Amino acid sequence: xxxxxxxxxxxxxxxxxxxxxxxxxxxxxxxxxxxxxxxxxxxxxxxxxxxxxxxxxxxxxxxxxxxxxxxxxxxxxxxxxxxxxxxxxxxxxxxxxxxxxxxxxxxxxxxxxxxxxxxxxxxxxxxxxxxxxx
Ligand SMILES: [Zn+2]
Ligand SMILES: [Zn+2]
Numbered sequence: 001x002x003x004x005x006x007x008x009x010x011x012x013x014x015x016x017x018x019x020x021x022x023x024x025x026x027x028x029x030x031x032x033x034x035x036x037x038x039x040x041x042x043x044x045x046x047x048x049x050x051x052x053x054x055x056x057x058x059x060x061x062x063x064x065x066x067x068x069x070x071x072x073x074x075x076x077x078x079x080x081x082x083x084x085x086x087x088x089x090x091x092x093x094x095x096x097x098x099x100x101x102x103x104x105x106x107x108x109x110x111x112x113x114x115x116x117x118x119x120x121x122x123x124x125x126x127x128x129x130x131x132x133x134x
Pocket of ligand 2: 069084092103104
């Protein structure tokens with residue numbers, strides 16, 4: 001994606017086209033696996049200060065540019081793209097060797113039987129195994 005496309009995306013989402021946001025978008029697009037806050041901070045240490053990074057992530061998530069993933073490691077990870085929502089769920093893959101987290105393809109609707117009186121709002125699927133790099 002060219003810089004112009006990032007600017008368009010930010011504009012569409014009603015976000016200001018700051019240099020930091022463009023840098024952050026470029027970083028998300030250049031890396032295949034999900035990033036924790038610490039990963040991002042380490043990668044962009046010379047370009048973004050902590051609080052700006054924190055705020056940018058929050059506004060990206062709110063705008064649906066990125067989504068957060070709870071892989072049960074205790075660290076939230078972020079990946080580019082719309083969050084998995086009802087009707088458009090996708091699974092996440094956690095590599096047990098390198099600990100990287102990847103967004104997987106769309107999940108087929110799951111038919112899970114829940115007891116009477118329970119209502120499912122969202123399904124979060126985590127697959128565990130070994131990634132193609134390991
Ligand atoms: Zn791996
Ligand atoms: Zn994802």
